[in-house]
Amino acid sequence: MKSNCCENKKAKGELKETVDFLKIVSEENRLKILCILRKKELCVCEIWELLGLSQNLVSHHLKVLKNFELIDSRKEGTKVIYFLNPENTKKHVSLLSKFI
Amino acid sequence: MKSNCCENKKAKGELKETVDFLKIVSEENRLKILCILRKKELCVCEIWELLGLSQNLVSHHLKVLKNFELIDSRKEGTKVIYFLNPENTKKHVSLLSKFI
DNA sequence: ATAGAATATCAATGTATATTGATATTATTA
DNA sequence: TAATAATATCAATATACATTGATATTCTAT
Numbered sequence: 001m002k003s004n005c006c007e008n009k010k011a012k013g014e015l016k017e018t019v020d021f022l023k024i025v026s027e028e029n030r031l032k033i034l035c036i037l038r039k040k041e042l043c044v045c046e047i048w049e050l051l052g053l054s055q056n057l058v059s060h061h062l063k064v065l066k067n068f069e070l071i072d073s074r075k076e077g078t079k080v081i082y083f084l085n086p087e088n089t090k091k092h093v094s095l096l097s098k099f100i
Numbered sequence: 101m102k103s104n105c106c107e108n109k110k111a112k113g114e115l116k117e118t119v120d121f122l123k124i125v126s127e128e129n130r131l132k133i134l135c136i137l138r139k140k141e142l143c144v145c146e147i148w149e150l151l152g153l154s155q156n157l158v159s160h161h162l163k164v165l166k167n168f169e170l171i172d173s174r175k176e177g178t179k180v181i182y183f184l185n186p187e188n189t190k191k192h193v194s195l196l197s198k199f200i
Numbered sequence: 201a202t203a204g205a206a207t208a209t210c211a212a213t214g215t216a217t218a219t220t221g222a223t224a225t226t227a228t229t230a
Numbered sequence: 231t232a233a234t235a236a237t238a239t240c241a242a243t244a245t246a247c248a249t250t251g252a253t254a255t256t257c258t259a260t
Contacts, residue, residue: 050106
């Protein structure tokens with residue numbers, strides 16, 4: 001499924017979207033977060049303990065991932081549980097194969 | 101084919117390699133270059149004319165892509181023809197699916 | 201109501217790297 | 231061998247964004 005990446009309007013838009021996706025997942029900590037969330041949903045404190053990162057940094061990366069709808073979250077008391085959005089992640093990975 | 105991205109040594113190495121790959125292809129112009137090279141091998145001047153970029157900038161991006169062995173090149177007179185390395189690009193895309 | 205736990209936000213800083221302009225290199229042709 | 235075309239390299243600048251430290255918010259329990 002190849003694409004005229006630089007010619008028609010649709011392909012241009014899809015390329016930009018793919019670039020945005022790639023920029024987000026090309027950050028090592030974010031890729032790790034996505035990876036560990038495939039196994040199991042986790043609260044923020046579990047994530048930063050697992051990855052050895054600061055709380056605010058993890059919060060920031062989670063926000064980026066959530067804004068792009070690669071993950072979602074729900075509140076449970078004082079905790080916030082994050083979990084994968086598998087449909088969207090799959091969608092973007094398969095869009096990638098139009099260009100690479 | 102899921103992975104313990106943060107646990108064993110092999111997975112850690114593969115994750116770093118995937119991050120390197122993603123950083124390279126998450127640059128819009130480089131992704132475009134890869135995309136247009138899927139159709140047809142091209143010399144540098146054809147690439148920068150197609151993308152509307154400066155010669156030296158394209159040369160730089162081509163070097164990055166070549167260093168990571170996503171593309172290769174050969175000389176033809178004064179021109180340098182660049183072409184895709186499909187095996188390596190496929191390899192990295194499929195490695196990505198271990199983490200996303 | 202108040203205190204503590206979990207998370208989010210914000211401003212400031214650091215860092216990586218894309219881009220630019222100038223110049224060097226290499227090969228061809230006159 | 232001189233001139234031109236195509237490409238590569240290099241130093242300087244610009245820009246995007248990860249990280250940090252401090253503080254704000256939200257929820258629960260006393």
